[in-house]
Amino acid sequence: MKEKIKTILQKYNNDRGRLMDILIDLMENSGYIDDFSVSVLAEDLKISAAQVRETISFYHFFSEKPKAKFNIYLNNSITSCLRGFSSIKSTFEAESGIKFGEISSDGLIGLFETSCVGMNDQGPAAIINDKIFTNLTPYRARKLIESIKDGKTLDGLVYENYGDGNNSHPLMNSMVYNNIRKKSILLDENYERFDVIKNIIKNSSSEEVIQIIEDSNLRGRGGAGFPTGLKWKFGSRMPGEHKVIICNADEGEPGTFKDRVMLTQYNDLVFEGMVLSAFATKADMGVLYLRYEYKYMLKYLNSILDEMRENNLLGSNISGIEGFNFDIRIQLGAGAYVCGEESALIESMEGKRGEPRDKPPFPVEKGYLDLPTIVNNVETLASAVKIVKNGAKWYSSFGTKDSLGTKLLSVSGDCRFPGIYEVEWGTSIREVLEMAGADNVQAVQVGGPSGTLINVKDIDHLSKTELMKWYKPSGMMAAQKSFDRKLSYSDLPTGGSIIIFNKERDILSDVVMNFMDFFIEESCGSCSTCRNLPRIMKEKLQKIINGHGVRDDIDDLLNWGKIIKVSRCGLGQTAANPVLSSILNFRHLYEEHVMAMTDYDNQFDLGKSVSAANSFVGRKLIHKHS
Amino acid sequence: MSKKIIATTSLAGCFGCHMSILDIDERILDLIELVEFNKSPIDDIKKFTKQVDIGIIEGGCCNSENVEVLKYFRENCNILVSLGECAIMGGLPALRNGIPIEECIHEAYIDGPTVKLNEEKILPNDVELPMLLDNVYPCHDIVKIDYFLPGCPPRADLIWNALVALITGNEMDLPYELIKFD
Ligand SMILES: Cc1cc2nc3c(=O)[nH]c(=O)nc-3n(C[C@H](O)[C@H](O)[C@H](O)COP(=O)(O)O)c2cc1C
Ligand code: SF4
Numbered sequence: 047m048k049e050k051i052k053t054i055l056q057k058y059n060n061d062r063g064r065l066m067d068i069l070i071d072l073m074e075n076s077g078y079i080d081d082f083s084v085s086v087l088a089e090d091l092k093i094s095a096a097q098v099r100e101t102i103s104f105y106h107f108f109s110e111k112p113k114a115k116f117n118i119y120l121n122n123s124i125t126s127c128l129r130g131f132s133s134i135k136s137t138f139e140a141e142s143g144i145k146f147g148e149i150s151s152d153g154l155i156g157l158f159e160t161s162c163v164g165m166n167d168q169g170p171a172a173i174i175n176d177k178i179f180t181n182l183t184p185y186r187a188r189k190l191i192e193s194i195k196d197g198k199t200l201d202g203l204v205y206e207n208y209g210d211g212n213n214s215h216p217l218m219n220s221m222v223y224n225n226i227r228k229k230s231i232l233l234d235e236n237y238e239r240f241d242v243i244k245n246i247i248k249n250s251s252s253e254e255v256i257q258i259i260e261d262s263n264l265r266g267r268g269g270a271g272f273p274t275g276l277k278w279k280f281g282s283r284m285p286g287e288h289k290v291i292i293c294n295a296d297e298g299e300p301g302t303f304k305d306r307v308m309l310t311q312y313n314d315l316v317f318e319g320m321v322l323s324a325f326a327t328k329a330d331m332g333v334l335y336l337r338y339e340y341k342y343m344l345k346y347l348n349s350i351l352d353e354m355r356e357n358n359l360l361g362s363n364i365s366g367i368e369g370f371n372f373d374i375r376i377q378l379g380a381g382a383y384v385c386g387e388e389s390a391l392i393e394s395m396e397g398k399r400g401e402p403r404d405k406p407p408f409p410v411e412k413g414y415l416d417l418p419t420i421v422n423n424v425e426t427l428a429s430a431v432k433i434v435k436n437g438a439k440w441y442s443s444f445g446t447k448d449s450l451g452t453k454l455l456s457v458s459g460d461c462r463f464p465g466i467y468e469v470e471w472g473t474s475i476r477e478v479l480e481m482a483g484a485d486n487v488q489a490v491q492v493g494g495p496s497g498t499l500i501n502v503k504d505i506d507h508l509s510k511t512e513l514m515k516w517y518k519p520s521g522m523m524a525a526q527k528s529f530d531r532k533l534s535y536s537d538l539p540t541g542g543s544i545i546i547f548n549k550e551r552d553i554l555s556d557v558v559m560n561f562m563d564f565f566i567e568e569s570c571g572s573c574s575t576c577r578n579l580p581r582i583m584k585e586k587l588q589k590i591i592n593g594h595g596v597r598d599d600i601d602d603l604l605n606w607g608k609i610i611k612v613s614r615c616g617l618g619q620t621a622a623n624p625v626l627s628s629i630l631n632f633r634h635l636y637e638e639h640v641m642a643m644t645d646y647d648n649q650f651d652l653g654k655s656v657s658a659a660n661s662f663v664g665r666k667l668i669h670k671h672s
Numbered sequence: 673m674s675k676k677i678i679a680t681t682s683l684a685g686c687f688g689c690h691m692s693i694l695d696i697d698e699r700i701l702d703l704i705e706l707v708e709f710n711k712s713p714i715d716d717i718k719k720f721t722k723q724v725d726i727g728i729i730e731g732g733c734c735n736s737e738n739v740e741v742l743k744y745f746r747e748n749c750n751i752l753v754s755l756g757e758c759a760i761m762g763g764l765p766a767l768r769n770g771i772p773i774e775e776c777i778h779e780a781y782i783d784g785p786t787v788k789l790n791e792e793k794i795l796p797n798d799v800e801l802p803m804l805l806d807n808v809y810p811c812h813d814i815v816k817i818d819y820f821l822p823g824c825p826p827r828a829d830l831i832w833n834a835l836v837a838l839i840t841g842n843e844m845d846l847p848y849e850l851i852k853f854d
């Protein structure tokens with residue numbers, strides 16, 4: 047055992063910063079990280095055992111307890127729940143004879159839940175030992191367990207052909223489908239592999255590249271919408287020999303899966319974008335931070351990087367440009383949504399818990415290993431390549447005045463054609479619904495749980511100014527003509543997650559509760575506001591759903607929604623949005639539930655509350671209390 | 673202006689909040705000018721003798737007696753104030769929330785390192801004793817609470833400013849230092 051650990055440690059030069067990789071290798075090797083491993087790691091990495099443990103305990107896919115031979119992680123995101131999560135879950139339990147969170151006594155099967163795995167268009171999905179199983183049904187769940195019990199291998203469990211495009215590449219062997227439904231300037235065929243590295247940057251300066259990106263008005267596609275040209279300019283002006291480009295492929299916002307498709311089918315464009323931004327900012331180190339759920343792509347992506355190295359598109363003097371040295375490595379995450387936040391991502395890359403840093407300093411000043419670090423989303427980097435190739439003027443002929451170009455939408459939920467749609471900015475929600483074949487729609491969640499829940503009706507309960515008092519990001523405005531609202535940075539900014547709910551869905555108990563569970567699960571716990579408020583908001587919401595709510599409860603929710611804005615990072619700052627947004631646009635649902643004539647109700651039941659203690663101490667007489 | 677009437681009680685608390693009330697020092701003389709105390713440990717009045725304007729609650733509810741007293745306060749006070757962390761959140765006693773009550777009792781009376789004299793393994797179950805609740809509850813989970821004064825204990829100045837505001841009906845003076853905790 048010790049030998050094994052030592053070999054892994056050597057592979058990473060006993061570098062404490064590579065703790066994530068070390069732990070991932072150990073998990074792969076032994077299935078879990080036992081006390082002995084922790085002590086060896088601590089000694090050889092010259093850190094305390096507690097420091098090893100705090101990293102282990104942070105991530106969903108690390109474990110200090112033995113795991114099973116087949117670990118089934120069933121995705122509990124909203125679309126999964128809409129498509130039969132609970133019956134699949136109970137089938138898994140019935141067939142395997144264990145509950146979720148347990149491992150069978152023979153160590154064969156383990157059942158766990160996990161947040162969105164980026165397969166909303168083909169859910170419910172499960173990850174079994176790094177392999178994705180899509181479109182689950184109770185039948186398939188039963189077959190899976192049967193096959194496992196029959197002694198099949200992991201590959202033997204695959205129940206259908208492999209997916210389309212590169213999904214069935216031998217290095218990927220995945221049954222995932224790309225489901226690309228609409229292509230425009232980013233996804234179309236107008237692309238010559240690595241042309242920009244080979245031919246264009248050779249004859250331009252870093253300033254010229256940045257100028258084109260600035261002129262194109264490209265803004266970050268990861269959700270926050272920061273101007274990319276400006277970020278690159280800051281980066282290029284930072285002094286220092288070493289700088290870092292990070293491509294953020296953590297894609298954890300429930301309902302987004304576009305980065306998965308980009309990396310499957312357009313990875314050359316993405317890597318080319320990283321090289322391009324390295325050229326512009328004079329960076330020498332590149333990292334693709336890939337969420338653990340996408341580990342099935344790792345080998346394949348590494349093969350592309352190898353190909354680039356062979357062709358002098360990575361390495362030293364890239365493409366013959368004297369002094370342009372840059373290489374890319376892939377860093378796997380280990381299951382934590384908050385690691386998509388750029389500073390948490392950097393912490394994670396340094397082998398620590400993925401807790402966001404205080405800002406400033408921003409990553410571009412002081413990021414990975416305190417070096418200037420430029421973090422960009424997958425789609426942002428890919429778009430930059432097309433822009434440099436075709437020019438800013440070309441790009442600005444697409445989209446709207448304030449939001450140029452196109453956006454990839456990940457559309458899922460109640461519609462006939464879930465998948466990826468590349469639309470021009472300025473496309474209205476109504477158009478998106480038409481494209482996706484969605485009828486009988488009640489609501490649309492734009493931008494994932496942290497975004498806006500739009501009502502099909504044009505309800506205008508609160509004036510915009512009233513609303514702005516407790517909500518800042520422009521994303522959430524009073525729902526005026528909701529469905530005609532346009533996707534753009536000024537009206538409805540979005541990282542691209544669009545989840546559709548039909549009229550059968552119960553907005554409060556199906557949708558809002560699920561989203562609150564997500565934030566409760568994914569909070570890193572640093573800020574008391576983000577650690578506690580989503581939990582008590584959810585309890586309050588449950589109380590309202592149970593029919594015990596009063597009007598004050600709605601006000602409490604609104605007030606707490608204000609307080610949570612003091613949280614350190616975007617996760618906490620937006621964690622109340624499911625509640626706030628649904629109060630704003632579906633207030634009648636809350637009002638139907640609360641008791642109009644009562645101003646206080648608790649669900650407290652004294653008899654129930656004392657019964658456990660009474661029966662334990664053998665107390666017969668229970669007083670009748672007021 | 674007739675004097676406002678005040679009542680106070682300590683439920684599942686440590687009396688630290690009451691000590692903090694006393695920490696208003698010589699201002700207690702001003703307070704006596706402004707208010708009259710009714711049921712309170714400060715004057716040892718056990719039962720309400722009249723309707724009270726302001727009831728101040730220290731501590732949350734860990735047993736049936738706490739619940740009864742709290743409800744008794746709600747019935748007899750026009751305004752109820754949760755004073756301190758325990759009343760607002762359950763505080764230190766609420767650390768037991770999450771541990772089954774059976775385990776807590778077992779630890780306290782049978783298994784704990786300080787249990788020496790309970791060879792017969794008696795668990796207290798006399799009808800005269802208050803009954804333990806499954807969790808420690810904050811006061812607003814049991815009755816409606818009108819105001820919350822945070823702190824463990826809340827600083828004397830905070831208590832003083834709040835009382836002055838409630839008594840005079842003016843806006844409360846809340847300087848930053850009073851509500852900054854770290
Ligand atoms: C909780 C949280 C999760 C995030 N997740 C992602 C993510 O998965 N992918 C991403 O590109 N950006 C994510 N971001 C935004 C990043 O912090 C960062 O703004 C972005 O990667 C910058 O790239 P861009 O300017 O190209 O959008 C997240 C932010 C927060 C607060
Ligand atoms: S807001 Fe939440 S996720 Fe972000 S740092 Fe604070 S506790 Fe962590």
Ligand code: SF4
Pocket residue numbers: 684685686687688689690730731755756757758759763764823824825826
């Ligand atoms: S809040 Fe603090 S001082 Fe007040 S009763 Fe609780 S523990 Fe004691």
